[in-house]
Amino acid sequence: MQGIVIPITMVPGNSTIHRMNPLPKLLWTLGILALSFSTRNIAVLGVACLIGLLLVFYSGITKAYVRVAMILFPISLTLITLQSIAPAFPRPWTAIVGFGPFTIYQEGIYSGISLLLRIMAMTTWAMVTIMTSHPSDIFTSLKKIGMPYVLNFIFVMTLQLIPILQSEFGIVLNAQKSRAMKGSGFGAILPSMVPVFVGAIERVQQLSISLESRAFGSSGKKTSFRQVRMAFSDYVALFLGFLVPGAATYWVIVDKSLDWSHSMVFSPAFSITLVLGATIGFLVFVFFAIRAALSA
Amino acid sequence: MSDKKPIIEFRGVTFWYGGANDKPAIKNINLKIHEGEYVALLGLNGAGKTTLQLCINGVIPNSIMGEFEGEVIVYGNDTYDTPVREMAKFVGMVFDNPEFQLSQMSVAEEIALGMESLGFSYDEMTKTITEVLEIVGLRGLEDRSPFGLSGGQQQRLSIASALAMRPKILVMDEPTSNVDPIGKEEIFAVAEQLNREKNMTVIMAEHEVEVMAAYADIVVVMHEGEILLNGTPEEVFSNVDLIHKLGLRMPQVTEYAHRLNQLNLASIEKPYPVTLDSAVERFKDIL
Amino acid sequence: MEPLIKVENLWHIYPVGNVTALRDVSLNINRGELIGVIGQNGSGKTTLVKHFVGLLKPTRGKVYIDGEDTAPLKVQQLAAKVGYVYQNPNHQLFARTVKAELEFGPTNLGLPEDEVAERVEQAIEFFGLEDLRDLHPYRIGFPLRKLVGMASIYTMKPDIFILDEPTTGQDNITTRKVYHLIEKLRDEGATVLCVAHDMILLAEVVERMLVLRDSELIMDGTPRQVFSNHEVMASTHITPPQITILSLRLRKDQQTLDDVVLSVDEMIELTKQSNTGKK
Numbered sequence: 057m058q059g060i061v062i063p064i065t066m067v068p069g070n071s072t073i074h075r076m077n078p079l080p081k082l083l084w085t086l087g088i089l090a091l092s093f094s095t096r097n098i099a100v101l102g103v104a105c106l107i108g109l110l111l112v113f114y115s116g117i118t119k120a121y122v123r124v125a126m127i128l129f130p131i132s133l134t135l136i137t138l139q140s141i142a143p144a145f146p147r148p149w150t151a152i153v154g155f156g157p158f159t160i161y162q163e164g165i166y167s168g169i170s171l172l173l174r175i176m177a178m179t180t181w182a183m184v185t186i187m188t189s190h191p192s193d194i195f196t197s198l199k200k201i202g203m204p205y206v207l208n209f210i211f212v213m214t215l216q217l218i219p220i221l222q223s224e225f226g227i228v229l230n231a232q233k234s235r236a237m238k239g240s241g242f243g244a245i246l247p248s249m250v251p252v253f254v255g256a257i258e259r260v261q262q263l264s265i266s267l268e269s270r271a272f273g274s275s276g277k278k279t280s281f282r283q284v285r286m287a288f289s290d291y292v293a294l295f296l297g298f299l300v301p302g303a304a305t306y307w308v309i310v311d312k313s314l315d316w317s318h319s320m321v322f323s324p325a326f327s328i329t330l331v332l333g334a335t336i337g338f339l340v341f342v343f344f345a346i347r348a349a350l351s352a
Numbered sequence: 353m354s355d356k357k358p359i360i361e362f363r364g365v366t367f368w369y370g371g372a373n374d375k376p377a378i379k380n381i382n383l384k385i386h387e388g389e390y391v392a393l394l395g396l397n398g399a400g401k402t403t404l405q406l407c408i409n410g411v412i413p414n415s416i417m418g419e420f421e422g423e424v425i426v427y428g429n430d431t432y433d434t435p436v437r438e439m440a441k442f443v444g445m446v447f448d449n450p451e452f453q454l455s456q457m458s459v460a461e462e463i464a465l466g467m468e469s470l471g472f473s474y475d476e477m478t479k480t481i482t483e484v485l486e487i488v489g490l491r492g493l494e495d496r497s498p499f500g501l502s503g504g505q506q507q508r509l510s511i512a513s514a515l516a517m518r519p520k521i522l523v524m525d526e527p528t529s530n531v532d533p534i535g536k537e538e539i540f541a542v543a544e545q546l547n548r549e550k551n552m553t554v555i556m557a558e559h560e561v562e563v564m565a566a567y568a569d570i571v572v573v574m575h576e577g578e579i580l581l582n583g584t585p586e587e588v589f590s591n592v593d594l595i596h597k598l599g600l601r602m603p604q605v606t607e608y609a610h611r612l613n614q615l616n617l618a619s620i621e622k623p624y625p626v627t628l629d630s631a632v633e634r635f636k637d638i639l
Numbered sequence: 640m641e642p643l644i645k646v647e648n649l650w651h652i653y654p655v656g657n658v659t660a661l662r663d664v665s666l667n668i669n670r671g672e673l674i675g676v677i678g679q680n681g682s683g684k685t686t687l688v689k690h691f692v693g694l695l696k697p698t699r700g701k702v703y704i705d706g707e708d709t710a711p712l713k714v715q716q717l718a719a720k721v722g723y724v725y726q727n728p729n730h731q732l733f734a735r736t737v738k739a740e741l742e743f744g745p746t747n748l749g750l751p752e753d754e755v756a757e758r759v760e761q762a763i764e765f766f767g768l769e770d771l772r773d774l775h776p777y778r779i780g781f782p783l784r785k786l787v788g789m790a791s792i793y794t795m796k797p798d799i800f801i802l803d804e805p806t807t808g809q810d811n812i813t814t815r816k817v818y819h820l821i822e823k824l825r826d827e828g829a830t831v832l833c834v835a836h837d838m839i840l841l842a843e844v845v846e847r848m849l850v851l852r853d854s855e856l857i858m859d860g861t862p863r864q865v866f867s868n869h870e871v872m873a874s875t876h877i878t879p880p881q882i883t884i885l886s887l888r889l890r891k892d893q894q895t896l897d898d899v900v901l902s903v904d905e906m907i908e909l910t911k912q913s914n915t916g917k918k
Contacts, residue, residue, distance in 0.1 A: 192457050213455050220451075220499065224730075231731045234692050235791065236718035236747035247743065250733035254777060258729070262452035265416075269409055270466035270513055271440035277471040281464030281478075396810040397782055448808070502680060529808040532680040533836055534876045559810060562881045599812040604882040607903045617910050628881055632888050639889050639913045 073115040080293035081185040087301025095308035101173035108180030130341030136334035139168030153324040358384035365422035377403040392564035393557040395574035401557040409443035444514025448526040450506035454498040484512040504535020565626040586623035605631035642667035649700035660686040678851035693717040722797035726804040728788035732776040744795040782813040842901040
């Protein structure tokens with residue numbers, strides 16, 4: 057169980073991006089999100105993706121990124137397989153090649169590739185932000201721009217609770233296995249989940265008394281122990297974070313010539329190779345995932 | 353001590369949790385505690401120790417619902433109409449499960465949490481964090497995750513988090529029941545040091561009678577919601593028959609002194625010795 | 640006679656961080672022994688007993704339970720022989736009633752219904768849970784809940800009981816009850832291992848102690864031997880019972896193992912003997 061879970065948390069480092077205030081990073085990520093949803097243009101999405109990858113490389117989080125991408129990318133490959141035979145695209149569709157009951161469409165390939173790139177662009181940028189910022193700094197920055205104190209606490213607590221509940225689940229599962237419970241199947245759900253939930257409830261109740269005893273939840277002025285500096289460069293990055301993704305988004309919406317869904321033509325050979333490759337890639341991943349799950 | 357004004361006073365306090373509990377958890381509690389006292393609360397599970405402790409900072413009756421009668425006055429504040437967060441400046445609480453009191457990403461942030469709520473300045477916070485970590489012996493662990501610490505360290509972190517609000521009273525509910533022997537030693541040492549050096553009033557519920565007999569100035573014995581004994585360890589542990597009847601343990605050396613008397617093996621005058629050192633002194637010629 | 644638990648040159652190295660948790664531990668435990676396992680958290684004592692349940696497998700060396708190598712066995716297969724009672728009963732209890740909780744283990748073992756029912760009744764009687772039969776395990780207080788945790792293992796009738804801190808957080812009355820139950824388990828023929836810090840339990844109940852420190856088994860002996868070994872006591876931060884220290888301090892000059900007193904009763908006996916000696 058624990059073996060499969062890959063934590064997406066900060067990778068310590070001292071790159072320029074690490075040292076940046078989280079706010080411009082968050083803004084850039086949001087900007088890229090907006091841009092990615094505003095276009096299907098493969099080149100634009102590809103460039104966004106590529107810049108994201110360069111940032112990954114530059115900030116020294118490549119290893120951690122690859123570990124996450126190894127899971128995310130194969131799953132996203134299904135987009136190509138599914139889209140190619142059933143495009144999320146207005147009809148009419150142009151058939152490229154057919155085999156059996158399935159037909160691969162021109163629009164499908166286009167839509168599959170652009171969706172894949174869209175997902176990779178967004179997640180790459182998001183991971184750069186998450187993996188180069190201390191979670192506390194992200195929360196502190198959000199607090200500064202007006203996120204409620206209590207909401208902030210809930211976020212922090214949830215982040216903490218996930219690994220705790222995971223390890224609790226491991227303990228409970230072992231406890232029940234030593235009562236001869238079969239490790240899997242429907243019958244294992246209640247015995248392994250109930251103690252974890254009851255424990256979590258007890259924890260939260262006790263924590264709330266403890267927090268109240270430490271003046272948490274007082275009304276009045278609050279301060280923040282964690283200090284997140286906004287340097288001049290951060291203001292510049294923040295400004296550019298508004299400007300660049302904003303302008304790009306405006307451009308991709310306005311410029312109709314960026315719609316390449318019909319101008320890009322895929323050959324039957326290319327299409328078949330792509331779809332088969334994506335499908336096989338996904339299946340290989342599933343095979344290894346199941347093997348890992350069984351051995352854990 | 354009797355001429356001094358008490359800093360904690362329970363006046364006829366009764367509390368029912370309600371619901372399925374047909375009996376009040378504590379009834380008609382009258383208790384005075386003076387500044388700088390180390391008070392041990394002894395009693396079986398369910399005797400009302402925790403309930404009594406939660407009354408000191410007003411969690412009962414302010415946050416835990418039930419039927420409350422009587423008054424609890426702490427440093428002149430009636431807990432009934434003083435918010436718990438105000439009481440945090442007088443009373444620090446430490447509970448039995450070390451992990452269930454922690455929530456933050458680092459030791460420093462854990463300690464800062466309460467101070468942030470009270471609007472302390474950044475400089476005050478960093479200064480206080482260093483200071484309280486020094487007291488509990490956790491300097492250097494500022495950036496560690498609270499959840500990666502040992503049980504004993506976690507409890508000392510909870511003590512530090514409470515101390516950050518600069519309370520005058522430290523209330524501890526079986527703080528050592530979930531930690532190993534080293535952790536126990538550490539926690540008892542910190543409590544003792546705070547009591548001795550900073551004149552902190554300590555109110556500790558514990559099952560470890562030998563330790564309590566050695567450290568506490570006052571021992572309070574509770575049974576079914578009532579206070580049955582209240583006095584110095586020597587006074588309290590001389591009531592051997594009552595303590596036996598309640599099913600409580602007393603220090604082994606005290607038990608030994610009592611048995612010597614009973615069996616006419618020696619004539620030991622009351623008060624019986626309650627600590628190892630006093631017992632060694634009293635029994636040096638017995639074997 | 641073949642030992643019930645046989646540990647041969649056991650090493651355990653946790654793959655995460657390459658931490659050596661057990662270093663070359665060898666020991667034998669015979670049927671019917673009542674054993675205390677002590678050491679600080681992180682000394683390796685939990686790692687050791689987890690090998691007996693099959694929750695961990697040796698990195699090097701062998702663990703045999705009743706002559707059988709545990710390496711290829713699953714936890715579920717060992718469950719009929721070895722019962723593990725967790726320190727926190729909340730990690731085990733999930734059912735709607737105490738009775739259902741007690742049925743869980745033997746049902747998993749595939750026993751017929753009437754056999755399960757019989758075992759549940761035996762467990763209820765053994766642990767004195769008559770009034771709790773139909774209550775929700777979470778509705779009963781912590782001390783009794785802990786007994787329910789023990790009872791839920793008892794219904795599986797294992798040869799070996801491993802009790803993790805059976806008395807922590809308990810008051811004196813429940814603690815005494817647990818001591819009595821541990822002795823009763825042994826009298827029924829079970830082998831009991833208590834992983835514990837409770838010194839009274841170790842001094843007055845168990846007959847043999849395994850002391851672990853820094854992943855090694857540093858001592859295997861009777862409580863009298865362990866508690867009178869100053870070096871072991873100091874280096875493991877273990878404080879013997881107060882009465883034991885008293886006896887040691889009063890008799891600094893002439894210490895034989897028999898002079899080490901483990902309970903107030905023994906101290907009284909020793910006083911009587913010394914009184915007769917004086918006369």
